[in-house]
Amino acid sequence: AQKVTQAQTEISVVEKEDVTLDCVYETRDTTYYLFWYKQPPSGELVFLIRRNSFDEQNEISGRYSWNFQKSTSSFNFTITASQVVDSAVYFCALSEAEEWVTGGGNKLTFGTGTQLKVEL
Amino acid sequence: KAGVTQTPRYLIKTRGQQVTLSCSPISGHRSVSWYQQTPGQGLQFLFEYFSETQRNKGNFPGRFSGRQFSNSRSEMNVSTLELGDSALYLCASSQMTGTSGNEQFFGPGTRLTVL
Numbered sequence: 001a002q003k004v005t006q007a008q009t010e011i012s013v014v015e016k017e018d019v020t021l022d023c024v025y026e027t028r029d030t031t032y033y034l035f036w037y038k039q040p041p042s043g044e045l046v047f048l049i050r051r052n053s054f055d056e057q058n059e060i061s062g063r064y065s066w067n068f069q070k071s072t073s074s075f076n077f078t079i080t081a082s083q084v085v086d087s088a089v090y091f092c093a094l095s096e097a098e099e100w101v102t103g104g105g106n107k108l109t110f111g112t113g114t115q116l117k118v119e120l
Numbered sequence: 121k122a123g124v125t126q127t128p129r130y131l132i133k134t135r136g137q138q139v140t141l142s143c144s145p146i147s148g149h150r151s152v153s154w155y156q157q158t159p160g161q162g163l164q165f166l167f168e169y170f171s172e173t174q175r176n177k178g179n180f181p182g183r184f185s186g187r188q189f190s191n192s193r194s195e196m197n198v199s200t201l202e203l204g205d206s207a208l209y210l211c212a213s214s215q216m217t218g219t220s221g222n223e224q225f226f227g228p229g230t231r232l233t234v235l
Contacts, residue, residue, distance in 0.1 A: 037226075043208055043228055045212075046226075106151050106175075106224055107168060111162075112162045
């Protein structure tokens, strides 16, 4: 069965520090998607990135970067020069191809989240 | 374009009662998924609807049910409420289903408290 592990429950950093959030996943599927979402105190999940299992290229978007390594089943997220506005809970999630078979492909399996606190 | 809206935002019920939560997806989106978020269990998938049909279901008891209307709006119902049903219920909409990896947009959630 699919599983997503975010071992870091809470991370505290000082503004401008770099921080990496870890995500390890388990799946039997060869075709799958990985996601990162941000949940600010308001509660709404905000989509950050999607990566499919055939694309191991790392991605950079501004201060955000993602490192996908199939060999270690990891999809880590790095924030460079963190800011107070980055404070939130970050979730890694997995979507498997086998869910398509039922006709519903939008099921996400989430990790337990990492609470990031960025202080001045 | 308006985002995903959920009503009500907050709800207080007592054990044994039933509750109905509503979700209006982004215009043009036909897939609606529901998730329950609790401190103990985290974010868990409840079900997904597309074109008024349930396409996928999570591991929840039959007290949890849902439906989708022809305008893609969705409701979920929880009957015979238990204390453990206290949670943030999130709704997500997507243009498509039947394939994986679709971008989903989440609403602000409904905070349900069961006393």
